[in-house]
């Protein structure tokens with residue numbers, strides 16, 4: 001077994017007096033795909049947003065590829081360069097074309113010359129199957145296309161880990177599939193992925209481990225087969241019975 | 246069966262085209278469908294027509310039909326001599342035009358004003374036309390080089406040193422004021438109740454000042470050497486250029502990638518040298534024309550262009566400061582904005598002109614025009630800050646988060662993602678403030694600066710041209726000038742808005 005690329009230990013976070021994350025311990029090995037699920041408000045988004053320091057936390061430690069992220073959030077920039085993120089609401093930059101969305105960070109963060117950045121961006125746009133729309137603005141595309149651009153945009157930075165926060169829950173059913181297909185492809189290429197999703201089909205097909213969260217804690221973590229076939233905890237059973245009706 | 250048969254139909258003769266029974270096109274159609282199609286519309290049409298009749302017709306009569314177009318003095322514009330009720334007296338404007346444009350700027354030197362206008366237009370027009378290339382160079386020429394050149398053109402005068410002397414002078418001034426403050430404390434410690442404390446603090450400050458004095462001694466010594474030798478400007482220039490080029494080279498990436506930075510800084514210095522040589526700045530430059538001689542459109546444009554160009558960055562900085570998470574910056578921004586928004590511009594101008602000199606250190610005087618400029622820039626900046634803040638508030642939080650997740654720093658996120666979107670949202674508000682700034686420049690006449698309106702009113706008192714219609718003609722003329730500038734800004738902003746919001750149209 002290789003060393004964990006993301007190592008979360010003793011993570012605790014409060015919003016004011018509200019204890020959102022409680023003693024989270026989670027190791028993610030290189031190339032591993034983890035699906036995080038759980039009822040609404042259980043702290044899934046908060047957890048993965050802590051990994052790339054979009055949220056600060058009060059206790060514990062997160063180590064990403066050997067870079068340590070403590071409560072005082074040193075090394076934020078170094079960590080963010082290793083971690084790509086895809087949001088529920090896409091968050092593309094509406095004033096920039098698709099291509100500029102994808103070249104902005106390589107040019108301004110990695111100081112890559114514009115030409116090279118554009119070539120790389122086109123490569124990734126091809127991978128998510130929208131090379132012909134490179135000069136459109138995000139507002140001129142469908143939700144599924146936008147989300148695929150968002151994935152391509154994150155990939156242009158060559159992240160070692162990709163975080164997905166409910167990437168398909170703002171999409172119509174037909175578009176869900178195109179985005180999930182893209183993510184399956186990505187998984188096939190060996191990307192380390194942490195995915196918050198309620199797409200249990202995706203979890204079964206792609207995940208190495210499914211992590212179930214409730215009330216800010218990890219209740220159960222298991223391989224998809226075990227998880228779906230024989231859930232251990234009462235809350236997991238309840239959740240699965242509701243979601244797999 | 247019969248049902249189906251009766252509902253089937255085959256046309257025998259094709260119908261020919263025929264005109265609509267009621268005309269809906271052309272002038273008659275327009276009248277019918279848009280102007281007189283309902284009682285309310287009939288009423289509105291009549292009111293509108295009357296309004297036009299009572300405004301347009303008298304204006305045209307006054308400005309054109311009843312106007313006097315040529316003459317030598319007031320006699321031409323008197324009803325007795327003209328033989329009809331005289332409207333606008335254009336020869337008066339013609340005679341006073343130089344004063345309205347240049348104020349009391351000496352006649353022999355007016356080519357300098359014209360040259361500045363020409364330079365401004367030559368640099369501004371390409372900047373405004375999106376199709377033309379080299380926006381970066383163009384913008385730096387207009388926003389950095391042009392103001393300096395314009396200053397030496399309009400004001401005149403030369404330079405005695407360059408970067409090194411200026412830096413040394415500034416540091417010296419700073420140091421002197423520190424020592425001065427320390428000594429003031431020391432002298433007041435003799436009479437105060439908390440004397441020992443003041444004595445201690447005063448001594449400490451004087452000590453710091455002396456330390457700084459020794460620290461900058463090499464610099465001031467070098468300055469004195471350079472000033473002592475002949476050709477002081479060029480020696481200083483060479484030293485400054487060398488130092489700045491080296492720094493640019495170092496920061497630009499040293500031997501590996503610094504070539505570009507080095508080349509552009511060398512280019513900049515060559516350009517600066519050319520300007521210095523061309524304008525003879527090393528030999529005293531052009532004759533000085535004090536700002537109290539400036540007037541007319543010149544002052545209006547100087548004040549408004551400076552105000553427009555400086556107020557936007559001030560506004561952006563304040564708006565960002567107001568949203569900052571650092572309490573000190575936020576409180577300062579809020580206090581600053583609320584203060585300037587809370588006082589009328591007239592008060593600001595009075596304060597800047599008559600009270601500011603009382604607050605500044607003794608040997609430090611600021612030109613009257615500059616004081617007004619600073620006051621207006623800060624005043625408008627506070628307004629622009631609130632406009633910009635409105636735009637910032639309209640940007641979803643996800644934008645900043647997405648940029649941060651990509652590894653962009655706060656500065657890059659702000660300047661590449663947040664501000665471009667925020668400013669697009671508020672172009673109408675920004676231009677609204679620009680337009681009101683342009684018109685508010687006329688308030689500077691209160692503090693003894695003669696802008697367009699001030700010069701105009703000064704010209705009313707000339708007995709040579711005093712006729713019943715002089716004042717009306719003058720105000721009509723000024724109104725047209727103001728309108729042209731404001732309307733131009735308004736139309737251009739619409740164009741920009743349309744263009745920049747391409748992404749919002751599908």
Ligand SMILES: Nc1ncnc2c1ncn2[C@@H]1O[C@H](COP(=O)(O)OP(=O)(O)OP(=O)(O)O)[C@@H](O)[C@H]1O
Nearest residue numbers: 015018020038039040041042043044045046047166
């Ligand atoms: N900025 C905030 N301030 C205070 N409480 C917050 C904040 N953001 C989230 N919370 C609370 O923290 C809890 C966890 O939120 P989080 O967004 O992580 O849930 P989630 O598991 O992602 O839910 P969902 O499935 O609905 O996205 C929720 O109860 C939420 O109300």
Ligand SMILES: [Mg+2]
Nearest residue numbers: 044045046166
């Ligand atoms: Mg969530």
